[in-house]
Amino acid sequence: MLRTVYVNGRYVPESEASVSVFDRGFLFADGIYEVTAVLKGRLVDFEGHAARLHRSLNELNMHLSLNDNALRDIHRQLIDKNALQEGLVYLQVTRGVADRDFAYPESQTPATVVAFTQQKPIIDSPLAERGLKVISLPDMRWGRRDIKTVQLLYPSMAKMEAKKRGADDAWLVESGLVTEGSSSNAWIVDHDNTLITRELSRSLLHGITRRTVMQLAREHDMKVEERGFTIKEAQNAREAFMTSATSLVYPVVSIDQRPVGSGEPGEIARALRRLYIEASLEAMDAGQN
Structure with missing residues (x-):
């Protein structure tokens, strides 16, 4: 149709x-x-x-x-x-x-x-259930990534390279630190349960879902730290996940073929995804959007 x-x-x-x-x-x-x-x-x-x-x-x-x-x-x-x-x-x-x-x-x-x-299935997403495998690639995009332009050739190439390697997506790295995913913001959870994501700048997109997840985390007494992190730190983290408008929150279970945590979707990522969906549905019931 x-x-x-x-x-x-x-x-x-x-x-x-x-x-x-x-x-x-x-x-x-x-x-x-x-x-x-x-x-x-x-x-x-x-x-x-x-x-x-x-x-x-x-x-x-x-x-x-x-x-x-x-x-x-x-x-x-x-x-x-x-x-x-x-x-x-x-x-x-x-x-x-x-x-x-x-x-x-x-x-x-x-x-x-x-x-x-x-x-697109969003609430009952198979990727949310099994978690994503990501690879790391150099960030070769133009310098104004904070502007959401239609210049998406390199992110498309990064996504295809990930698929070629048997993964789902790529996290992009510049000067040793992760900037973001090909079409998402990147997060890790350290062993003190602190949520870590890159601080806002011209180097990455100012994610709307990122902002909402950050608000929800703080409302539920989760500590959030905005700073860069390396691929090695992400591999050694307790959990990793990504946020975007149509994925909401997707757990990341491996980076460059190395399992993150247990290699299964983490509890905190699952909880944030649930909180995001609940908050969105509540806003709809209240007549917003």
Whole structure:
């Protein structure tokens, strides 16, 4: 069954969706995106994703005429039109259409805005049950990883290299420290049960799920420390896990073929995943998102 997608103000069947070959997102990866999870037909952490979208727009001097209410309405209409109960809504904004030139137009061109839904099991995820195997790779991305751009070729190559080696994903390393995963924030739990994740900077994406998990951990008297860590420290940790919008919390059970802890999903990662789902469902019952 064809999905209904959103393209520049119109809801159309996916077979009829198109953008110009002169769109700067297509020619230069001059665009940004957000992915918002959907549980029971409702958006999860939408306000955080909208705020990060505006931050990315500002950092790239890009203009979007749609306000948060309009963006929320687009998301909700797509969920309704596609009868989506669990999965995600993908939103992409590019600088728009202009003749090919490395220098983008000084006058603001109308942004290209597209959005679509995708079904995905989130609550009952097989990966959450068995845990992820990850490998380490050098972080060779551009320096502004805090901007959620559509420049995703290296993360895609990292993911494929992980699969080639019989793993699920890659953790990226720069100057000896883990920055993040190919599409997630990386965490470890030390033997004092302290949760450790890299501090925010231009080196990594400011994860919305990362922020919520951190809040939940502190609300439940878990100690959180923001700092970098090495692959060796992660391998020797009590637990490891990753966070992202559509995985929520995934335990990591091995790094570079070396088991983390018992080699099974850890108790703290499981507890944080459960807390995140419970908090999201409670917010929906309260009429949020």
